[in-house]
Amino acid sequence: MPGLDHQGWPVDVRRRSVCRDDMAFMSKPIGPVIITVCTSCREAGVERADAPGRRLFESITAAAGDGIVVRPTQCLSVCKRVCTVSLSAEGGYTFLFGDLDPDRDAPAIVAMAAACGAADHGFVPWKERPEPLKRGIIARVPPPNWSPDDGGAPA
Numbered sequence: 001m002p003g004l005d006h007q008g009w010p011v012d013v014r015r016r017s018v019c020r021d022d023m024a025f026m027s028k029p030i031g032p033v034i035i036t037v038c039t040s041c042r043e044a045g046v047e048r049a050d051a052p053g054r055r056l057f058e059s060i061t062a063a064a065g066d067g068i069v070v071r072p073t074q075c076l077s078v079c080k081r082v083c084t085v086s087l088s089a090e091g092g093y094t095f096l097f098g099d100l101d102p103d104r105d106a107p108a109i110v111a112m113a114a115a116c117g118a119a120d121h122g123f124v125p126w127k128e129r130p131e132p133l134k135r136g137i138i139a140r141v142p143p144p145n146w147s148p149d150d151g152g153a154p155a
Ligand code: FES
Pocket: 038, 039, 040, 041, 042, 053, 074, 075, 076, 077, 078, 079, 080, 084
């Protein structure tokens, strides 16, 4: 468990976010982009074993390359937007998407994850997102190390 600095930030996160020598590095997410896939997503009447969320997880796993981690989860609490995924990375924005097609959208999701990994603060503008992810956006959340005062990026 890391210690906290005087503002309540974990020491290792705060140090990395304010070290000016590392600013060019720090503007990109650190480590892999994580695609979290709800494997429970399914329409009413569909058995869990046949859940389209499970198919989406398998197709994303098959399509993902280096720098991307794919993990299953049981629910992302947007159950009416079948199928749902989130994209996250340390130092990067977190995105939540729904209304995804398990038989068609895996390449778009993987492309978005790769774009997040290469973008400043992991932020890919709406116009630059693959089409299914333009329609399916549910939420975007700034990285946890952004300012608790004004929500801005580390200066
Ligand atoms: S069952 Fe998929 S988000 Fe809840």
